[in-house]
Amino acid sequence: MILAGSRRRVGLLxxxxxxxxxxxxxxxRSPEGRQVGPVGRTVLSVLVPAQVALARAAxxxxxxxxxxxxxxxxxxxxxxxxxxVEALRREVARLQEASVEAERLRRLxxxxxxxxxxxxxxxxxxxxxxxxxxxxxVDRGSRDGVARGDPVVTAEGLVGRVFEVYPTAALVLLxxxxxxxxxxxxxxxxxxxxxxxxATERLRLRYLSRSSPLGEGDVLVTSGLGGVFPRGIRVGxxxxxxxxxxxxxxxxxxxxxTDLSRVEEVLVLVRQAxxx
Amino acid sequence: MALLAAAAVVEGAWGWRLGWLGGAxxxxxxxxxxxxxxxxxxxxxxxxxxAGLLQDLFxxxxxxxxxxxxxxVGFAAGxxxxxxxxxxxxxxxxxxxxxxxxxRALEAVLGSITSQPVxxxxxxxxxxxxxxxxxxxxxxxxxAGLRKVGNWRARPARARQSEP
Numbered sequence: 001m002i003l004a005g006s007r008r009r010v011g012l013l014x015x016x017x018x019x020x021x022x023x024x025x026x027x028x029r030s031p032e033g034r035q036v037g038p039v040g041r042t043v044l045s046v047l048v049p050a051q052v053a054l055a056r057a058a059x060x061x062x063x064x065x066x067x068x069x070x071x072x073x074x075x076x077x078x079x080x081x082x083x084x085v086e087a088l089r090r091e092v093a094r095l096q097e098a099s100v101e102a103e104r105l106r107r108l109x110x111x112x113x114x115x116x117x118x119x120x121x122x123x124x125x126x127x128x129x130x131x132x133x134x135x136x137x138v139d140r141g142s143r144d145g146v147a148r149g150d151p152v153v154t155a156e157g158l159v160g161r162v163f164e165v166y167p168t169a170a171l172v173l174l175x176x177x178x179x180x181x182x183x184x185x186x187x188x189x190x191x192x193x194x195x196x197x198x199a200t201e202r203l204r205l206r207y208l209s210r211s212s213p214l215g216e217g218d219v220l221v222t223s224g225l226g227g228v229f230p231r232g233i234r235v236g237x238x239x240x241x242x243x244x245x246x247x248x249x250x251x252x253x254x255x256x257x258t259d260l261s262r263v264e265e266v267l268v269l270v271r272q273a274x275x276x
Numbered sequence: 277m278a279l280l281a282a283a284a285v286v287e288g289a290w291g292w293r294l295g296w297l298g299g300a301x302x303x304x305x306x307x308x309x310x311x312x313x314x315x316x317x318x319x320x321x322x323x324x325x326x327a328g329l330l331q332d333l334f335x336x337x338x339x340x341x342x343x344x345x346x347x348x349v350g351f352a353a354g355x356x357x358x359x360x361x362x363x364x365x366x367x368x369x370x371x372x373x374x375x376x377x378x379x380r381a382l383e384a385v386l387g388s389i390t391s392q393p394v395x396x397x398x399x400x401x402x403x404x405x406x407x408x409x410x411x412x413x414x415x416x417x418x419x420a421g422l423r424k425v426g427n428w429r430a431r432p433a434r435a436r437q438s439e440p
Contacts, residue, residue, distance in 0.1 A: 009319075012318045016318075016347055021340075023339055024339075024340030024341055027338030028392075030338075036333065040339065051334070054290065055288075
């Protein structure tokens with residue numbers, strides 16, 4: 001009985017080996033190296049649709065996976081591009097700054113210092129934030145020949161005068177500071193007056209003869225009287241004229257020639273030592 | 277047979293997507309090994325033959341190549357079935373990895389004999405390692421699943437035996 005079972009099993013194994021061997025031989029000897037036959041086709045026709053369905057499901061999963069991956073990649077790329085845009089923006093801003101600065105410097109170079117002054121270009125390094133329109137610090141000091149009282153100008157006009165001098169910097173008192181008073185002439189009429197600071201963006205023209213035909217838009221220039229500022233530097237433009245009844249003088253609101261809130265480079269007019 | 281067919285369908289649809297360095301998971305082989313361990317060597321050989329034939333059908337090579345290789349792998353599984361400790365954690369993965377290596381080796385030998393394209397040794401070894409790794413990874417799941425199926429099928433018989 002056991003022997004019969006064993007023989008059957010061996011017979012089964014032998015049959016499998018023979019079938020496999022014959023099948024493989026026939027297949028290999030066939031012209032195309034493979035012949036599925038009707039049975040194989042039937043099996044495949046049953047199983048392949050299931051495989052197609054599974055493959056589609058796998059495709060859907062892969063697509064979702066890829067989409068998820070792409071989201072991550074897109075995020076990374078987005079961050080990279082944002083950083084690039086930010087860097088380019090900074091670069092553009094820097095170049096714009098350089099361009100504007102070059103323009104300003106070009107105009108400054110066009111400024112001719114009146115005798116006996118020489119010009120010394122200086123950069124604004126700080127401002128008093130609590131007193132926006134009154135003082136600023138420039139990066140030139142006594143080592144550069146800057147002295148107290150030296151006029152400070154831009155190509156547009158008067159900025160102020162050196163108030164304090166340090167070895168490598170100087171504090172400039174702006175014309176808008178209430179402590180500032182500048183002798184001026186109305187450019188068109190040559191009438192004299194004094195422009196004082198008001199601690200605001202505007203200046204105040206005082207002591208101008210009531211008879212002077214002052215009008216809006218008139219340009220005020222330094223008179224050169226008093227010896228602090230050289231003659232002929234633009235101080236501002238009259239914006240509003242006030243003639244009070246009974247007053248000896250007329251007054252006016254003046255817009256500074258230089259936009260003091262935005263000034264970044266200035267020229268210090270350094271007084272030349274008289275020849276011995 | 278149904279399990280092998282399902283495994284062949286899954287292998288054809290999904291297996292290649294997980295392919296890497298010339299190797300891919302072979303659920304058909306894992307199922308065949310798991311089934312072969314529970315039967316006599318000749319029965320296991322028949323399981324292996326069927327599994328290989330299904331792979332031949334879904335593949336593009338000559339019918340009988342993988343069937344012959346898997347026949348002997350199944351036979352080996354059936355022979356070793358009594359000695360392998362299936363309840364251990366590492367038993368099924370190690371056994372399946374070894375079965376994968378044997379299967380790939382037989383495929384290469386048979387391929388050479390029948391003038392089928394056989395990859396260079398390095399590529400073959402690489403693919404074998406990857407396939408063995410994949411199959412070993414899935415072995416515990418497949419073995420546990422088949423054990424549950426076996427227990428479920430054996431329930432009516434046990435119930436009949438317990439009746440007075």
